[in-house]
């Protein structure tokens with residue numbers, strides 16, 4: 001059965017840690033592996049980091065730049081080189097590739113989200129391997145994926161992939177960062193989001209010298225992907241051939257089993273495509289109604305409103321400690337909600353002077369995160 005497979009490779013696997021130079025043998029083996037998968041009839045997308053790392057190596061910079069403008073300039077240098085190397089390798093293997101550079105705003109607007117979906121379908125239908133990266137050169141802070149782990153999970157969710165491989169410089173997920181905790185326990189299988197939460201994995205503060213997100217972004221990427229029904233694997237980038245072995249059933253790396261009933265495509269867009277514009281802090285009754293009983297959110301259960309937002313914007317729903325439990329599209333703007341929070345629905349028309357929706361967020365527009 002042909003599968004849709006998204007592979008994400010991080011800077012730490014694409015470059016040599018000592019010099020920052022490209023790890024050519026890894027990249028070549030990855031190209032061969034992805035071509036094998038294509039020959040077996042699978043649909044393949046590569047999400048490749050490395051624009052900043054390769055740009056730095058090209059310009060002789062020894063550290064990842066911190067200043068935004070410099071980082072964006074360096075990414076512009078590196079992305080061109082990176083794609084040229086991929087094109088040389090894949091062309092040698094008679095495989096067409098495409099460069100797809102995305103920014104967060106491409107997924108926020110529903111029409112652009114659907115457009116991205118159509119483009120991926122067209123490319124995959126043509127047998128092309130799209131090579132995706134964040135459009136670092138133009139991305140602005142407020143509208144950024146920020147890391148390619150998240151980007152790859154969103155792409156996997158968008159195309160409803162069967163597999164997401166997160167290739168990195170450790171062989172799997174551990175109970176804590178194995179660099180600083182040598183006796184950290186290796187984790188082979190995570191069978192649900194609940195189990196992932198219960199494992200309470202320690203991720204340290206950051207990743208390797210050139211990586212961006214560390215393990216924390218891989219875990220949140222896995223959450224996004226498994227909610228979309230995508231089987232996710234964290235494994236070592238130095239051995240790309242393991243991808244084929246894993247698809248054939250070998251338990252290499254850490255596997256995250258997909259949720260049996262994936263969240264619908266529209267709800268996934270609400271939860272992860274949109275950028276939340278505010279926060280609603282709920283009381284315990286509202287948390288139970290929303291998260292356990294699958295009910296709509298009423299004004300009565302809202303304790304606090306944070307941020308400025310409009311009707312139909314996405315907001316986060318949080319407990320009193322600020323932990324997010326859900327996201328949804330609001331039927332009232334932030335000014336209105338400041339006035340009606342804590343009130344019974346039948347009081348809304350008196351307080352506002354006009355009749356609005358009975359719910360603040362209807363359950364069709366509400367998704368647990």
Ligand SMILES: Nc1ncnc2c1ncn2[C@@H]1O[C@H](COP(=O)(O)OP(=O)(O)O)[C@@H](O)[C@H]1O
Nearest residue numbers: 010011012168174176177203207208211214215
């Ligand atoms: N619980 C953990 N299990 C495994 N690795 C961890 C964990 N916590 C932190 N890490 C670190 O995350 C790093 C990988 O993240 P990162 O450098 O961002 O890689 P990439 O460039 O592949 O995205 C590893 O080198 C490891 O030291």
Ligand SMILES: N[C@@H](CCC(=O)OP(=O)(O)O)C(=O)O
Nearest residue numbers: 010011050051052147148212
């Ligand atoms: N878009 C950036 C990479 C961002 C990123 O997530 O990097 P990494 O942690 O190495 O996967 C780049 O191409 O350099």
